[in-house]
Amino acid sequence: MSQGETVGPLDLSVGYLLKRAATALRTAMDTALRPLDLTVPQYSCLEVLSQRPGLSNAELARAVFVTRQSMNLVLRGLQDRGLVTRPTTAPQGRALPSTLTPAGRAQLRTASGLVREVEKRMLEPFSAAGRDGLLRDLAACVDALTPQE
Amino acid sequence: MSQGETVGPLDLSVGYLLKRAATALRTAMDTALRPLDLTVPQYSCLEVLSQRPGLSNAELARAVFVTRQSMNLVLRGLQDRGLVTRPTTAPQGRALPSTLTPAGRAQLRTASGLVREVEKRMLEPFSAAGRDGLLRDLAACVDALTPQE
DNA sequence: TCCTCCATGTCAGGGTGTTGACATAGCGAA
DNA sequence: TTCGCTATGTCAACACCCTGACATGGAGGA
Numbered sequence: 001m002s003q004g005e006t007v008g009p010l011d012l013s014v015g016y017l018l019k020r021a022a023t024a025l026r027t028a029m030d031t032a033l034r035p036l037d038l039t040v041p042q043y044s045c046l047e048v049l050s051q052r053p054g055l056s057n058a059e060l061a062r063a064v065f066v067t068r069q070s071m072n073l074v075l076r077g078l079q080d081r082g083l084v085t086r087p088t089t090a091p092q093g094r095a096l097p098s099t100l101t102p103a104g105r106a107q108l109r110t111a112s113g114l115v116r117e118v119e120k121r122m123l124e125p126f127s128a129a130g131r132d133g134l135l136r137d138l139a140a141c142v143d144a145l146t147p148q149e
Numbered sequence: 150m151s152q153g154e155t156v157g158p159l160d161l162s163v164g165y166l167l168k169r170a171a172t173a174l175r176t177a178m179d180t181a182l183r184p185l186d187l188t189v190p191q192y193s194c195l196e197v198l199s200q201r202p203g204l205s206n207a208e209l210a211r212a213v214f215v216t217r218q219s220m221n222l223v224l225r226g227l228q229d230r231g232l233v234t235r236p237t238t239a240p241q242g243r244a245l246p247s248t249l250t251p252a253g254r255a256q257l258r259t260a261s262g263l264v265r266e267v268e269k270r271m272l273e274p275f276s277a278a279g280r281d282g283l284l285r286d287l288a289a290c291v292d293a294l295t296p297q298e
Numbered sequence: 299t300c301c302t303c304c305a306t307g308t309c310a311g312g313g314t315g316t317t318g319a320c321a322t323a324g325c326g327a328a
Numbered sequence: 329t330t331c332g333c334t335a336t337g338t339c340a341a342c343a344c345c346c347t348g349a350c351a352t353g354g355a356g357g358a
Contacts, residue, residue, distance in 0.1 A: 014271070014272060014280065014283060014284055014287070015174055015178070015267075017287040017288060018167075018170055018171050018174055018287060019171055019174075019175070020214070020287075020291050021167055021171075021287045021290045021291050021294075022167050022168055022170075022171035023214060024290070024291050024294040024295060025164055025167055025168075025290070025294060027294075028294050029164070039314095041315095056336075056337090057336075058335075058336055058337080065168075065172060066315075067315075067316065067317085068336075068338090069315080069317090069337095069338080069339090070314075070315055070316075072337075072338075073314080073315090090323085090336090090337095092323090092324085093323060093324060093335080093336075094322065094323055094324085094336045094337060095335085095336060095337085096336090115164070118294075119163060119164050121294065122163070122164075122290050122293050123163060123293070125289045125292075125293055126286070126289070130286070131163065133282070133286075134163060134283075134286050135163055135166060137279070137282075137283050138163070138167060138169075139166055140274045141170045141173070141174070141271050141283075142166065142169050142170050142173050143274075144270055144271050144272070144274055145173040145174060145176075145177050145267075145270065145271050146173060190344095205306075206306075206307070207305075207306055207307080215345075216345070216346060217306075217307070218307095218308080218309090218345080218346075218347090221307075221308075222344085222345090239307095239353085241353090241354090242305080242306075242353060242354060243305075243306045243307060243352065243354090244305085244306060244307085245306090245307080
């Protein structure tokens, strides 16, 4: 059953492989982050927040491509674990700017190492030029699919 | 907000772009298939069933990388709409081989055209060689991430 | 023969993400 | 000033998929 049968032209479809690759990466990241009790969305949130501190819930949601509601749950979980702080009252407007706590920064550091390890494993068979090419190709796919260019 | 701000090194991460590309493709396929009242898993099921008729629920699930339970729901929906037939009693063993009905084949034909259109749009900026290279690169990523080589 | 192991289909429960909706706070034009 | 318009945070309901579990049917070894 493994792969001896007639697999059909599915393996020749870019869409099929794209999904397979994304799923494999997601699974690998998930298992790598499990010892830290971090899900992939939680890690993504920490990473974005580290690069752009003070982002509001809605801005974070847009950056990670989820809804505000989902990001709110993620943020609340991180908040309860003391990895992220959010003021109880909005400094101006309604946006509550989130920031990493020192514990959050430490957790992110180890998590980032693990994730980078996974990416390195995935990109092992590539040369530096090949990696850049893949990056460019994926970006081209996204651009071609995005309606409002 | 669009993309003028400091996006940080996120756009340089292959994992990030992989996820973005897969999400964009999924969304595009979903909107393309919406007029036919087909979800992406339903379409995938029809496509696999067309290439390998008589597959059982469990085999279909493995082919599409979902659980038997999820595939069972998909299959039941397709069955209720008359696109797929499944015998009520197993010819042998417990497996119930599924087959496309003529209506299912017709629906798949138009759906397949729409999906192919989306893929064509995504691959527009690529040459034939570039497309093959992308295919090969994605397969390499999957292989590098899959534990049991 | 009988018995153990494996695969299949199915049911129940939980987790996670989404859509829809609502109240509130700032901004800009009449 | 006052009236929309937009954006934000939050609640509820729903859908989807997964993990866990169970009963049944076949195959292979003692």
